[in-house]
Amino acid sequence: MATDEHPTPLESRLGYLLKHAQRRLADASAEALAPFGVDGHQLAVLVVLAGQEPLSQVEVAGRLGVDRTTMVSLIDGLEDRGLVERRRSPRDRRKNVVELTAAGEDCLRRGEQARREAERRFLAPLTEQEATELVRTLRRLVADGEGGGR
Known part of the structure; x- marks a missing residue:
């Protein structure tokens, strides 16, 4: 069994961790x-759709880095559950926008609370400062990989 001072060879690999x-x-x-x-x-x-302006499926896919086929499937499932609805864009009648329903807003609110609690439990072995630093560092690594680094 490995310890912090003596990790196994795999536990020394960033990708594995x-x-x-x-x-x-x-x-x-x-x-x-x-x-x-x-x-x-x-x-x-749901988080992306909760933004200020209505978005098309293509715009949501772009913000999440998801391909169009996957996005159609995700939106179809959410629409079937009554969490989102598609409608014509008031600004551009050629495109549809996707918006949260009241049920979708409620699901988002409760789901986000549950997600935050799960993250807190996951990060519980760390101090608050360590958890904050981990998230900050991961944000930097992600931003740098997207061309937004230093």
Whole structure:
């Protein structure tokens, strides 16, 4: 068994650690979101749709980095559950926009609360300062990978 001072060779690899940390967090999030009938991908769609302006499926896909086919499937599932609705854009009649319904807003509010609680439990082994620093550092790595670094 490895310790912090003597990790196994695999536990010394960043990719291994990130993959397993992400898997644990994904499992915890899935469990927390199950009562609301959504998964993390669907909740992310609801988060994006909660913005100020109505968005098309293509715009939502772009913001989430998801291909169009996957986005259609995600939106179809959310629409079937009454969480979103498609309608013609008031600004451009050639495109449809997707908006949250009242049920979608409620699901988003409750799902986000459950997700935050799952993240807090996941980060519980860290001090508050360590958890904040971890999130800040990961944001920098993600932004740098998207061309937004230093």
